[in-house]
Amino acid sequence: MQETLHYSEQNGAILVQIARRSLESFVRDKQHYQPNLDELPEQLRESGASFVTLTGHGQLRGCIGNTQARWPLAQDVARNAVSAASRDPRFMPVTAVELADIRLEVTILTPPLPLAYAHFDDLCAKLHPNIDGVMLTWQERRGLLLPQVWQRITQPEQFLKAIAYKADIPYRYLWQRPPSIQVHTFQVQHFQEDGYQEPGA
Template structure:
């Protein structure tokens, strides 16, 4: 993986994971926002980027928040998303101090999403790439996103789309409308993990997993 190709090295990924942990600890323990000194950071993590921060606890999801389009530098995005994952995921109560020791986190660095052109539902299923593509559904004012690693738990493309619809409160029947009314975008991601991290479902990931 080469930074000049838009990919990050393991060392750069470790910096982002460290920033996420420091931000999580500062906010939960002291209600303060961790701001890494930009002068001490390599250019690879100071460029604009979009990220997701995922928190798990004993192999179960504990929070996941991120951005789809880059509008701030990577380290700032990671720092803010770590706080959001711990405090603003509507599916969970905010993380408490006593939980910090049992929580592990991962950072996903996203490529810019690209609109997927499809003709009908069957064509859409055929165009999705399991374990490679993250997917964003947009319908009216609603949007739903699943990261590429979710394919490890939901391997079937039809079920993957069904989960996206449920998450975003998008009627599944809209996926079958011709011409399509649901905008589908795909993206790839690099994933970097804190030591001891378990995916939701309890599976241990590799140290990092780039999008294919």
């Protein structure tokens, strides 16, 4: 059973501020900002898994994160802000001149849970659009999409196809019996800066 996330708007705003400060410290000064955990609410000092998404003029500019909690959540957000700006292989690193146009979103994830399915139609029927994030794993390849992406990819079949393409997983293998692709689902809470637009929505 999926756990439920309960982060207040206040704590979400703090995480967004941490992501922004980390982003600007790295891009402007090549400094890695470390939030002072002693000054933060207890919930943000606990381990957590997050993604940070960057957009520029409503277009995706970087998105990096973790599905497993490894560090205090505040530190995880700070790390992922830097990674989204500098390590997303789809984009060149963010430059200082872009910062004024960058808007960001922080997404907090529940631990992914395996989803058993008998066949492709069964898998599609078990997904909950706008609620489930989905992760596909095949051999050493893994890809996921956050639940926010349902805003622009509304059909389960196309949602799964987009994940497979992103991870270079053969889409046709989703029809294999027994299934050879592992599927995990997760839920999220997400917090955004003012002016943030979901990419492609």
